[in-house]
Amino acid sequence: MKISFNVPPYVGKEQDYILESIKSHKICGDGEFTKNCNKWIEDRTGAAKALLTTACSTALDMAAILSEVGPGDEVILPSFTFVSTANAFVLRGATLVFVDIRPDTQNIDEKLIEDAVTDRTKVIVPVHYAGVGCEMDTIMDIAKRHDLLVVEDAAQGVMSTYKGRALGSMGDYGCYSFHETKNYSMGEGGALLIRDEAKVDRAEIIREKGTDRSRFLKGVVDKYTWVDMGSSYLPSEMNAAYLWAQLEMAEEINEDRLASWNAYYEQLRPLADEGLIELPVIPAECAHNAHMFYIKTRDIEERSALAAHLKENGILAVFHYVPLHSAPAGSRFGRFHGEDRYTTNTFERLLRLPMYYDLGLDNVEKICDRIKEFYGK
Numbered sequence: 496m497k498i499s500f501n502v503p504p505y506v507g508k509e510q511d512y513i514l515e516s517i518k519s520h521k522i523c524g525d526g527e528f529t530k531n532c533n534k535w536i537e538d539r540t541g542a543a544k545a546l547l548t549t550a551c552s553t554a555l556d557m558a559a560i561l562s563e564v565g566p567g568d569e570v571i572l573p574s575f576t577f578v579s580t581a582n583a584f585v586l587r588g589a590t591l592v593f594v595d596i597r598p599d600t601q602n603i604d605e606k607l608i609e610d611a612v613t614d615r616t617k618v619i620v621p622v623h624y625a626g627v628g629c630e631m632d633t634i635m636d637i638a639k640r641h642d643l644l645v646v647e648d649a650a651q652g653v654m655s656t657y658k659g660r661a662l663g664s665m666g667d668y669g670c671y672s673f674h675e676t677k678n679y680s681m682g683e684g685g686a687l688l689i690r691d692e693a694k695v696d697r698a699e700i701i702r703e704k705g706t707d708r709s710r711f712l713k714g715v716v717d718k719y720t721w722v723d724m725g726s727s728y729l730p731s732e733m734n735a736a737y738l739w740a741q742l743e744m745a746e747e748i749n750e751d752r753l754a755s756w757n758a759y760y761e762q763l764r765p766l767a768d769e770g771l772i773e774l775p776v777i778p779a780e781c782a783h784n785a786h787m788f789y790i791k792t793r794d795i796e797e798r799s800a801l802a803a804h805l806k807e808n809g810i811l812a813v814f815h816y817v818p819l820h821s822a823p824a825g826s827r828f829g830r831f832h833g834e835d836r837y838t839t840n841t842f843e844r845l846l847r848l849p850m851y852y853d854l855g856l857d858n859v860e861k862i863c864d865r866i867k868e869f870y871g872k
């Protein structure tokens with residue numbers, strides 16, 4: 496028996512759509528499949544505009560450019576996140592200010608943010624870990640009172656909501672990932688969500704190498720020219736074609752993942768009740784997308800031993816994130832504000848279990864049986 500940690504989602508129609516894009520002789524960006532995907536995101540989230548990008552990383556890069564941060568400016572973010580959350584702002588020359596996470600959701604602790612705000616702070620970057628929303632009302636209130644921008648790293652949050660609002664749609668900008676490890680995929684890819692209509696024009700220019708090409712294509716200007724800084728942030732139609740097949744099936748994919756997630760939760764609950772492990776917490780305000788199922792062991796030794804036990808049984812379980820503030824680049828580009836109570840502790844205890852579309856309840860049961868066996872049950 497062998498159970499992978501991740502299998503990229505595949506629903507069947509991807510090949511047809513890719514072939515269709517090839518036959519249409521439109522394989523560069525912004526063809527019909529890209530438009531379908533953008534519209535799907537706009538309809539689901541209420542964003543004024545959604546733009547497919549080559550990655551969530553590049554959507555974050557665009558958000559950082561649009562935020563107009565530069566040397567001397569500070570950006571508040573969790574240390575328990577993927578490097579791309581930080582890189583986008585480091586590339587603009589900004590200083591990172593890391594804040595601790597909550598032990599229940601592993602999201603940035605909203606109660607610690609205000610203390611980290613200085614007169615140089617420009618942006619708050621909540622990361623919706625495991626597709627479970629951060630405490631956005633509190634975060635938006637702090638941003639409003641201090642005149643800060645909010646860039647949501649919603650890489651893991653497609654189809655998730657906070658108080659009924661889509662993750663990625665509440666801040667000034669939201670960033671989605673369609674990497675092969677995420678719920679919906681195009682291999683490599685992402686999207687930038689723009690909340691306010693007034694910001695859309697500049698975003699389109701930055702995404703089209705700093706030219707007003709998209710205004711030209713809409714017939715607003717009669718030739719296009721270089722008007723701003725930018726780069727090529729649009730993905731090829733063949734990738735968008737793959738994604739479109741998945742977005743058409745988003746509901747089914749979501750339900751399948753939630754069924755696996757709920758089965759894990761039910762079967763591991765007795766271990767949590769005995770205090771042997773901790774299970775994820777989903778706040779009442781949040782509807783999640785089962786991006787991830789993780790447990791927390793009592794300490795790092797137990798986590799290593801459990802991962803090894805699962806591996807011996809053909810099951811791949813992994814962990815992350817090396818806290819950014821303790822990585823070489825993190826200490827060079829930023830500082831940790833306040834006390835690290837949960838960031839390093841979570842990194843040491845968290846273990847992610849296999850989770851992907853079509854994992855199957857039989858596999859979930861096998862994995863849970865092995866975990867129970869490890870704890871002598």
Ligand SMILES: *Cc1c(COP(=O)(O)O)cnc(C)c1O
Nearest residue numbers: 550551552577579650672674685
């Ligand atoms: C996956 C991920 C990213 C990067 O996404 P890419 O599409 O691979 O660039 C950024 N932030 C978080 C929190 C992620 O999980």
